[in-house]
Amino acid sequence: MTKSYKIGIIKGDGIGPEIVDEAIKVLDAVSVAQGCNLKYTEMLLGGAAIDETGIPLPDETIQGVNKCDAVLFGAIGGPKWDNLERHLRPETGLLGLRKAMGTFANLRPATVYDELVNASTLKPGVVEGVDLMVVRELTGGIYFGQPRELHEEKAFNTMIYTREEVRRIAEVAFEIAMKRQKRICSVDKANVLEVSQFWRETVEEVAKEYPEVELTHMYVDNAAMQLIREPKQFDVILTGNIFGDILSDAASMLSGSIGLLPSASTGRGVGLFEPIHGSAPDIAGQGIANPLATISSASMMLRHALGESKAADKIDDAIKKALKEGYRTGDIADYDAKEVVTCSEMGDIIAEYASK
Ligand code: NAD
Numbered sequence: 001m002t003k004s005y006k007i008g009i010i011k012g013d014g015i016g017p018e019i020v021d022e023a024i025k026v027l028d029a030v031s032v033a034q035g036c037n038l039k040y041t042e043m044l045l046g047g048a049a050i051d052e053t054g055i056p057l058p059d060e061t062i063q064g065v066n067k068c069d070a071v072l073f074g075a076i077g078g079p080k081w082d083n084l085e086r087h088l089r090p091e092t093g094l095l096g097l098r099k100a101m102g103t104f105a106n107l108r109p110a111t112v113y114d115e116l117v118n119a120s121t122l123k124p125g126v127v128e129g130v131d132l133m134v135v136r137e138l139t140g141g142i143y144f145g146q147p148r149e150l151h152e153e154k155a156f157n158t159m160i161y162t163r164e165e166v167r168r169i170a171e172v173a174f175e176i177a178m179k180r181q182k183r184i185c186s187v188d189k190a191n192v193l194e195v196s197q198f199w200r201e202t203v204e205e206v207a208k209e210y211p212e213v214e215l216t217h218m219y220v221d222n223a224a225m226q227l228i229r230e231p232k233q234f235d236v237i238l239t240g241n242i243f244g245d246i247l248s249d250a251a252s253m254l255s256g257s258i259g260l261l262p263s264a265s266t267g268r269g270v271g272l273f274e275p276i277h278g279s280a281p282d283i284a285g286q287g288i289a290n291p292l293a294t295i296s297s298a299s300m301m302l303r304h305a306l307g308e309s310k311a312a313d314k315i316d317d318a319i320k321k322a323l324k325e326g327y328r329t330g331d332i333a334d335y336d337a338k339e340v341v342t343c344s345e346m347g348d349i350i351a352e353y354a355s356k
Helices: 016-034 047-053 059-065 090-101 114-119 163-178 194-207 220-229 241-252 292-305 309-324 343-354
Strands: 003-012 036-042 070-075 105-111 131-137 183-188 214-219 236-239 262-266 271-275
Touching: 003 016, 003 047, 003 059, 016 036, 016 070, 016 292, 016 309, 016 343, 047 090, 059 090, 070 292, 090 271, 105 163, 105 241, 105 292, 114 309, 131 163, 131 241, 163 183, 163 194, 163 236, 183 194, 183 220, 183 241, 194 214, 214 220, 220 236, 220 241, 236 241, 262 292, 271 292, 292 309, 292 343, 309 343
Parallel strands: 003 036, 003 070, 070 271, 131 236, 183 214, 183 236
Antiparallel strands: 105 131, 105 262, 262 271
16 A cells, blocks of 8 residues: 655755755655655745745744654755844744754764765775764753853853653664664763763663663763764764764764765654755855755655655665765765766756666
């Protein structure tokens, strides 16, 4: 029986529409081949929403996403909207959307494609074969903790986690680890912070429910060093909001180009799947953006939100094949390119390979 899914599409601003169109092209090709049916509903966010409705996050978008099985998103923002008041800016719309969707888990894989080992700023021997996943808690910790105050002579924030907040993000990490190499490194600062001691104890509790998964702990300062020294030692990194913010950006640079890396923000409800980069206004409309991060995000959506791992594998394999054959967009053209292609041509190639 053909399975049918409702997919919310938010193209956004800058290169958003170009890269999302290529991801839809690939999703269409793979879903036909794998016998599932994707129905798309387009929604507005960011600058595009401001131009159309006057605000960055219209009610229709909040209501719309909750009727979907998953949402694929490009990127928002650009100089046109930079001088608006904070509450009217595109970025405020995105933060509001994530909050409204309750996406507490941010998943950021860092994969280094064999063909692009030279694109990294680290030595090829260090990054070759890297395949890790950072699972970052996204809606708690010091970014949201109360009280928070700014005074003339002092300021403070509060790093707070409840047992439920740690449990649910740990469960996400353990479920992911079960489908990978079954190794989790939980990163904290338990030698200094009580909240980290609590984090560690709670993660240990959850670990008892997953006896097959090997759990280790690491202090965040050491983890930052180890990520650069020997990134291949990691499978899944589980961490809180602020540590994850920093470590996931460091991990993303292992791969060489910001145009390659996807992300997923998931929770109890609908998940949001998006490239890690922004709307790249400097190259928008030129047809030269790299669509691979968004196409990979579509693959994560199939795997994590819809349970269509076979279709996701097809996309991941198609990306590897295209890179192996030497197809490169401009951002990675310096690394063993046989043919430099446009955003749309890269989409065509991946769609063709993924449909086989
Ligand atoms: P950016 O990620 O948009 O661009 C940084 C650099 O990387 C640019 O030189 C750009 O051309 C290049 N780049 C990014 N994606 C690329 C791709 N797919 N292919 C090839 N090159 C690519 O970051 P920025 O310039 O700091 O921000 C631009 C706008 O994006 C701002 O308005 C910012 O607020 C917004 N932004 C949005 C998101 C989001 O929507 N999630 C995230 C970050 C930034």
